[in-house]
Amino acid sequence: MTDLTRNVDDIRAEYLALTRRKRSYDTIILVLFIAIMVAGFHTADDRNAGGFWSGLHRLLDFPAEVIGEASQKLAEFPAHFMHFLPALSETLNIAGAATLLGAIIGIVLSLLATRGLALWPRAIPVVRRIMDIMRAIPEIVIALILIFVLGGGPVPAMVAIAFHTSGALGKLFSEVNENAALGPVEGLQSTGATWVQRMALGVFPQVAPNYLSYALLRFEINIRASAILGFVGAGGIGYELKNAMSWGTGKYDEAGAIFVLLFVTIVIVDQASSALRDRLTHGNRKLEATL
Amino acid sequence: MSTAATNIDMLHGQAARVISRKRMIGFALPAAIVAYFIYIFFAFDIAGLSERASLDNARTLVADSYSYKTHVTRSTRDGGISVAIEGERKGEYSEGTAPEWVTLGTDGAPTLVDLGRGNLVSLGDVTTWTIPDYGVISITASRANGVDVTFPNDTVPAWASVSKSRVAMTTDAGRLNVTRTKAEVFKYQAGWELFFFTLQSPYHGMPLGELLRRATSGEAGAIWNDFFHNPMWHHDMVAGALFETILMAALGTFGAAIVALPLAFMAAKNFAPLRIVRFAARRVFDFFRGVDALIWTIVLARAFGPGPLTGALAILITDTGSFGKMFSEALENTDRKQIEGIRSTGAKPLQRYRFGVIPQVTPVLLSQVLYFLESNTRSATIIGAITGGGIGLLLTQAMLTQKDWEEVSYYIILIVLMVMMMDWLSGKLRARLIKGKDERSHDAA
Numbered sequence: 021m022t023d024l025t026r027n028v029d030d031i032r033a034e035y036l037a038l039t040r041r042k043r044s045y046d047t048i049i050l051v052l053f054i055a056i057m058v059a060g061f062h063t064a065d066d067r068n069a070g071g072f073w074s075g076l077h078r079l080l081d082f083p084a085e086v087i088g089e090a091s092q093k094l095a096e097f098p099a100h101f102m103h104f105l106p107a108l109s110e111t112l113n114i115a116g117a118a119t120l121l122g123a124i125i126g127i128v129l130s131l132l133a134t135r136g137l138a139l140w141p142r143a144i145p146v147v148r149r150i151m152d153i154m155r156a157i158p159e160i161v162i163a164l165i166l167i168f169v170l171g172g173g174p175v176p177a178m179v180a181i182a183f184h185t186s187g188a189l190g191k192l193f194s195e196v197n198e199n200a201a202l203g204p205v206e207g208l209q210s211t212g213a214t215w216v217q218r219m220a221l222g223v224f225p226q227v228a229p230n231y232l233s234y235a236l237l238r239f240e241i242n243i244r245a246s247a248i249l250g251f252v253g254a255g256g257i258g259y260e261l262k263n264a265m266s267w268g269t270g271k272y273d274e275a276g277a278i279f280v281l282l283f284v285t286i287v288i289v290d291q292a293s294s295a296l297r298d299r300l301t302h303g304n305r306k307l308e309a310t311l
Numbered sequence: 312m313s314t315a316a317t318n319i320d321m322l323h324g325q326a327a328r329v330i331s332r333k334r335m336i337g338f339a340l341p342a343a344i345v346a347y348f349i350y351i352f353f354a355f356d357i358a359g360l361s362e363r364a365s366l367d368n369a370r371t372l373v374a375d376s377y378s379y380k381t382h383v384t385r386s387t388r389d390g391g392i393s394v395a396i397e398g399e400r401k402g403e404y405s406e407g408t409a410p411e412w413v414t415l416g417t418d419g420a421p422t423l424v425d426l427g428r429g430n431l432v433s434l435g436d437v438t439t440w441t442i443p444d445y446g447v448i449s450i451t452a453s454r455a456n457g458v459d460v461t462f463p464n465d466t467v468p469a470w471a472s473v474s475k476s477r478v479a480m481t482t483d484a485g486r487l488n489v490t491r492t493k494a495e496v497f498k499y500q501a502g503w504e505l506f507f508f509t510l511q512s513p514y515h516g517m518p519l520g521e522l523l524r525r526a527t528s529g530e531a532g533a534i535w536n537d538f539f540h541n542p543m544w545h546h547d548m549v550a551g552a553l554f555e556t557i558l559m560a561a562l563g564t565f566g567a568a569i570v571a572l573p574l575a576f577m578a579a580k581n582f583a584p585l586r587i588v589r590f591a592a593r594r595v596f597d598f599f600r601g602v603d604a605l606i607w608t609i610v611l612a613r614a615f616g617p618g619p620l621t622g623a624l625a626i627l628i629t630d631t632g633s634f635g636k637m638f639s640e641a642l643e644n645t646d647r648k649q650i651e652g653i654r655s656t657g658a659k660p661l662q663r664y665r666f667g668v669i670p671q672v673t674p675v676l677l678s679q680v681l682y683f684l685e686s687n688t689r690s691a692t693i694i695g696a697i698t699g700g701g702i703g704l705l706l707t708q709a710m711l712t713q714k715d716w717e718e719v720s721y722y723i724i725l726i727v728l729m730v731m732m733m734d735w736l737s738g739k740l741r742a743r744l745i746k747g748k749d750e751r752s753h754d755a756a
Contacts, residue, residue: 057569060562061620067555067700068618075615082613110354117351120344156730158689160696160703161723164710168372171363174355248605248693252707258605265609279606287601 085269090276100277104260108281110174111256114249115242118178122185122242123235129186130193131219136202139215151194154187163249177254181242189238196230197223229300236293236300243289247282257282368713375716379504380486383413383424383496385434387452392422392434396504401542404510412498424496430484438494440480440487450478450489458489503717505543512537549705549722553729555619556701559691560684560733563626568680571631575638576664582642592635599632604690608698617699625694626687634679641675642668677744681737688733692726702726 065072090097132138133147159180166176204222213221250258257278264274352358382398385391394409396402409415414423421435429443438450446463457475467473471480478489486497508515514522514537526534539547576582578592607625615621650667658666695703702722709718 053565057562057565060558061566061623064555064558064562064618064620064623068620069616069699070614070618072615072620078614079611082610113351113354117348117355120347152731152734153727156689156727156734157723158692158726158730160693161706161726164707165372165719168710168713169364169369170360171365173363175357175360178351178355244603244605245693247603248697251605251697261605261609279602282603282606283601286603287597290597290601 086272086276086279089270089272093273096273097277097280100274101281104257104274104278104281107250107255107257107260108285111246111250111258112243112285114174114177114181114246114254114256115239118181118185118246119235119239119242121178121182122238123189123231125182125186126189126193127231129190130197131223133190133194134197137197137200137205137219137223148194151187151190154183155191156187157184159184159245159249160252163254164252167253172253172255172259174255177246177249177256180249180254181245184245185238185242189234192234193227193231196227196234200226233297233300236297240286240290240293243286372716374499375714376720377503377717378499378501379717380497380499381410381504383409383422383432383434383498385422385438385494387454387492387494390419390436392416396510396543399543401509402505424498426484426496426498428484430482432485432487432496434494434496438487438489442482442484448480450494452489452491452494454491457491460489503544503721505541507541508537509541509543512541514538544718544721549702549725552695552700552702552705553725556691556695556703557688557729557733559619559622559626559695559701560687562623563630563691564680564684564687566623566627567630567634567683568676570627571634571638572676574631574635575642578635578639579642581645581647592639596632596635596639599628600636601632602629604629604694605697608694612698617704619695619700621698622691622694622700625698626690630683630687633683637679638672638676641672641679645671674744678741681741681744685730685734685737688730692730702729 061072129147129151132140133144133151135141135144138144138147159177162180162183163176166179170176200223204226205218208218208222246254246256247258247261250256250260251262253259261275261278261282264271264278267274379397382393382395384393384395384398386393392409392415394404394413404410407415412425412427414425416422416435419435421433421437424432424434426432429441431441433439433441436451438452440448440450442448448460448462450458450460452458458473458478460471460473460478462468462471470482471478476491478487480487485499488495488497505515508517514525514534517525522534539550574592574595577588578596580589583589583592604625607628608621611621611624611628615624645668649671650663653663653667691701692703692706695701696707697703702725706719706722706726709715709722
């Protein structure tokens, strides 16, 4: 009996020691993390043109200036909105066409990269590496090169975004494909269906809602990307924003109008797409949340 | 019997309608996509692209990205010869030295430049270019009389442009420009010249074995110094820029996670009983996300100037919105039983959060944060190009000059490697920290 109690005491002591050690490890990691973050912000502050503390009081100057000018010229806002509407639609079209193009290429890549569905199973690792590289290249790299070759305009941005989207969606789609049941595909194969028929009739109906959901999410991301690429010369609302900014004080009402247009567009698309995605994947809300 | 028959008829009719609707969608969807692309074709004026596209630019870009040119220049004024890689002072050969394809003229003799495949340029008082199967082009230039050129058959070929003050000729072998003040030959060679050491470094052109031998006998520091501070390629600056970009991504991502966590509690149904608080927190998230990194960057750059801090803060603010939304959803999915268990021991609210909630949500949140780290490395490159920091800035600068395409390709390779490394690192960390507990979010990433 005494043995047993002693054992329990031992175990308790050991457990407490373990817990204490784990806690102290956690604390050390936390302190280390905080130290790294502080040091990182210090480094970033040092390498910045203006300091954080010296700039902090100026943080609201620019928004205040824009709002001030905008409120004085509020009557001109509807005209500004109409003026920038074509640019906004170009930005949306860049994002839309790039998402569509990227999704089509992504579908093909994903089917080629999924075990059990691939046309050439041996090429699966190759296709996966290709998708990794496509994902890794930031849009701006391709956009700037194409602007140099093709001149400014929406096409460089569209190609650049579509390239990245193909890789990103290809990876997500192939993960969806892995969960598709192979029964329909085998059934179709037994009737002598070709690879394209097997994919279109056997796989597509199973995965279409998930594809659509990911593509919508990508569309949200691509609108932002399209606006940013406009800023470096690829047309659309970003380009107009850059021009409006360069006119400086006294003309910020146009910049303000663009801010409002961009903000409202992003919020509307985000809300609409998240509502739509929710409907497409009821049972899958958790998965969505992680994105 | 008759009711069963009508039932079957009804079912049959229903099924037929469903199938025909599906068939309609099957045709309508591709048709809509094609129609949209046709619209895009005209809206983006893709037909006019071939006119606007500059194939010359494309050619320079491709050729420059894997080759370099060496300038051999003779000044008309004093007859002095200089040989410089990419025409830059940093790449200049020191007085009296030249690559083996240049024969420096001494005592008034012309300098001979061998462009390969029988092409020979002689730089003297008279500049001549001997082209096989064509003949000898001779050019005289002086400040007073301008530039005078004679072609073998007295016609100006398509690859030459001639004016009173300037002659420019480009063939596959190289280029020759003659103006009143100087004659300049360009020879193109494959590779990234001076990538490791410039001509001023004693280690230039040294074989690898010899380098290793010297490195082990105490010169490692000097060798590294000469390589790292290479004035032509600026490896030190590039490494600094890569560091800045990763710094922006890391500070932005982790900073956003720290700011978003407490806010997420205010937006989660099961932790914030007051509807108004939840509503306010959610609208704050929507605002942060909706304003977009582009606008945050512009606004912040006005206050803090260009640099990595501005980029980091822009990422931080945008992602606070994204994380806040995602974290609050994760918090709403927590299991109440664990919290109640902790409460039954008499724990205070803060302790309940620390021991009942945090352990539950940590794997999910960490996996989301790490996933963002990789995508933010790409964002940091782009934001750097706008706000002026990191590798994005170097890339845009090199592109704007429109001549250093070998540097552009160097930066692109580094960017791709950097993003892939961050992707790999975040995947490794996710797998390590979460250990299969969170297969779901790993899939989504």
